[in-house]
Structures are given as structure tokens and as C-alpha cells.
């Protein structure tokens with residue numbers, strides 16, 4: 307079949323790498339892609355925010371199936387538009403993508419269905435929000451309702467910091483995303499990312515990972531899209547997985563179906579594992595980036611039939627097989643990220659690095675120019691490795707990182723620390 311993958315990050319490189327290995331993929335095209343994806347798929351310069359252009363491209367190229375990587379097109383309804391035109395697409399409808407597109411929507415859904423999450427209130431004006439904050443304990447968390455590319459969450463240590471966050475959001479600091487806010491209780495615990503593949507009725511547990519969101523070692527510095535991940539998450543055992551499925555994922559699926567917005571696609575629960583059990587921090591409606599990279603390394607089964615079964619409502623008796631090994635990825639980012647950074651610096655040594663056993667390098671913001679690989683974004687490379695333990699995967703990934711010559715980049719040196727400390 308002819309498959310079109312939408313996106314250009316490390317997540318999409320991992321998805322392209324996995325799908326390219328499938329006998330089902332006759333032709334794999336990626337829009338817009340990057341220098342690494344170009345080794346797995348034909349990359350086309352298509353503006354994926356222009357749904358009419360995407361539809362026209364699909365028709366002209368006999369595309370049978372579209373796989374959507376990032377959240378923005380999902381929340382903009384690209385799956386609805388493709389399906390309405392008779393083109394099969396993987397991912398949630400616009401209505402179902404509200405699980406990521408509106409934090410207030412998700413919090414209300416949790417409340418109505420007894421799904422464990424932080425206590426909260428929604429606000430659309432400054433004064434009531436500030437009055438509420440003054441009645442609560444600190445730290446307290448202030449969140450923009452809409453999509454804010456990871457910049458919409460402020461964990462405020464003081465009332466003054468929370469008030470400043472409220473002012474910034476309502477002053478339009480995050481555009482439309484901050485027109486409404488959620489203020490919620492600060493949860494104490496250890497985070498984990500939990501992934502389930504859904505077909506509207508059935509949820510198939512994928513696997514888990516632990517992301518490292520802060521820019522600097524020791525979880526210091528600003529929040530980012532993610533600076534590295536390991537899989538499986540060290541704090542989710544089978545009993546905890548079963549609890550997350552029963553208390554969080556399944557009731558969400560039932561509630562979405564009951565409101566006429568059945569959820570299809572990847573449901574990614576950002577969890578806090580607290581003393582009182584797992585609590586939902588937020589939902590995302592797609593694979594995580596960089597979590598996808600470690601999941602794809604560990605997935606033994608063909609990905610394409612699973613994505614088709616999600617779209618077709620056929621997951622009920624579906625089974626996926628996983629390698630028993632652990633995986634880890636170190637993100638190499640441009641100096642300055644998540645703030646402003648330069649583009650265009652040369653990256654060398656990638657082949658040498660990829661030659662290490664178990665290592666796979668997925669590109670994010672890269673491009674090719676004159677036969678050279680150049681940095682072309684904030685997060686630039688994902689240096690990934692499989693290993694018999696997280697510790698071995700970590701050693702291999704860092705050995706590969708050491709072989710990469712890129713003066714414009716930086717990376718965290720402690721990815722996987724929590725898992726390794728637990729003997730994983």
C-alpha cells in the first residue's frame with residue numbers, strides 16, 4: 307500500500323524507520339520529513355497545515371493510508387477531512403483530539419468519570435483565578451487550556467509566581483491557547499508516560515517510557531519537548547499497568563464513545579505515580595517525542611497492521627510482540643534550545659556512531675546540504691540504543707554520542723538515571 311506520513315521530528319523518523327521495514331509498505335512518503343527520514347521514505351515539501359493540499363496530494367499519488375505524527379494537524383481535524391474524502395487515516399478525529407487540545411475538557415471528563423487526576427478549577431478571567439490561587443497551597447500549577455507546544459504549564463512555587471503566570475496567560479502570552487486556564491493541585495511523585503493504541507472501543511496497551519523534560523542534568527533548567535527517554539518506565543510494573551488501564555484508560559474510552567467522539571489512535575497518558583496510586587497529569591493524542599523512538603526500537607511486530615486495526619476498529623483480538631530489551635534515547639539539541647538557537651552548523655561522525663551494536667540514530671531538526679548534514683531545528687538528533695538493561699542501553703547510547711562531532715549541540719548526561727539507580 308502507499309502510505310503518507312505527516313511530520314518532521316524524531317518521532318516521525320522512528321515511525322518511518324519501522325514502517326519502511328514492513329512488507330506492506332509499497333511506497334512510503336513523508337511530508338515534510340527531514341534528512342534522516344529521507345533515507346527511509348520519499349520526502350515531499352507539502353504544507354501539512356493546508357488540508358486541501360494534503361488531500362490533493364493523496365489523490366494524485368494514490369495514497370491508501372495517512373499516518374499523522376504530531377498533535378497540531380490532529381487538533382485541526384486533518385483525520386476528519388481525509389476520511390470525509392475517502393482516505394483512510396490513523397489518529398483521532400478533531401472531537402476526540404480535544405483530550406490534548408483542551409486541558410479543561412479532559413479535566414471535566416476525569417471529574418465526571420471518576421478518573422484520578424489533580425484537583426482543579428477552570429478560569430476565563432484574571433481576578434477569580436488569582437482569588438482561587440490565594441486560597442490554595444503552593445506549589446500550584448497554572449496551565450493554558452489549549453495547545454502551547456510544551457510552554458503552557460507553569461509549576462508555581464509561590465502565590466506571586468502563580469499570579470504572574472495568570473497575568474501572562476491572560477495577556478495573550480500564549481495566544482489563543484491561554485484564553486482559558488486550568489489551575490490545579492501540585493502532585494507529588496514520579497512521572498511516567500503510558501501508551502495505549504485505541505480503536506474507539508478497545509485499548510491495547512503498548513508500553514511505557516520515562517521522559518526527561520527539563521533541559522539540564524538533574525532535572526534543572528527550563529521545560530522542553532523532551533531531552534531523552536528510556537523504556538520501559540522503571541516505576542510501572544504489570545500490576546500498575548493493569549490499574550492504569552482499568553482506572554484511567556478504559557473509563558476515558560467509554561466516556562469518549564458515550565459522547566459521540568470515540569477515540570482512535572495513540573492515547574498517551576502523562577502520569578504521576580503518587581502514594582495514592584496513578585494520577586493523570588495530561589493526555590496527548592499521539593506518540594510522544596522522544597518516547598516513540600524508544601518504543602519503536604522495542605516493537606517486534608509490524609507496526610502498519612496495528613495502525614490499520616486502530617483505524618478500522620479491529621483491535622479487539624489484536625496482539626503485539628515486544629523485544630524483551632530496554633531502550634534509551636539521548637536527544638542532542640542546538641545550544642540555546644528551548645530558547646533561541648542557531649541553525650546550519652555541521653554534524654559529523656553519524657555513521658561511526660551508528661555502527662555501535664544496538665544503536666540507531668533518528669533525526670529531528672536536520673537537513674542535507676552539499677552532501678553534509680546540518681542542524682535545522684531545536685531538537686536535532688535522537689541517539690538511541692537497545693540493551694539487555696537500561697544501563698547497557700545507556701552506555702551504548704552515550705558511546706555513540708561521543709562519536710558525534712557537532713560543536714553547535716548539547717545534551718543531558720543523565721538520561722535513564724532513575725531507571726539505572728533502580729537496578730534496571
Ligand code: AMP
Pocket residue numbers: 424447456459461490491492493494497519529576587588
Ligand atoms: P504537561 O505539559 O501537562 O505534561 O506538563 C508539563 C510538566 O509539568 C509535567 O511533565 C510535569 O512535570 C509538570 N506538571 C504538570 N502538572 C502537574 C501537577 N499537577 N503536579 C506536578 N507537576 C505537574
Ligand code: GLY
Pocket residue numbers: 517531532590593594595596597
Ligand atoms: N515527550 C513529551 C511529548 O511528546 O509531549
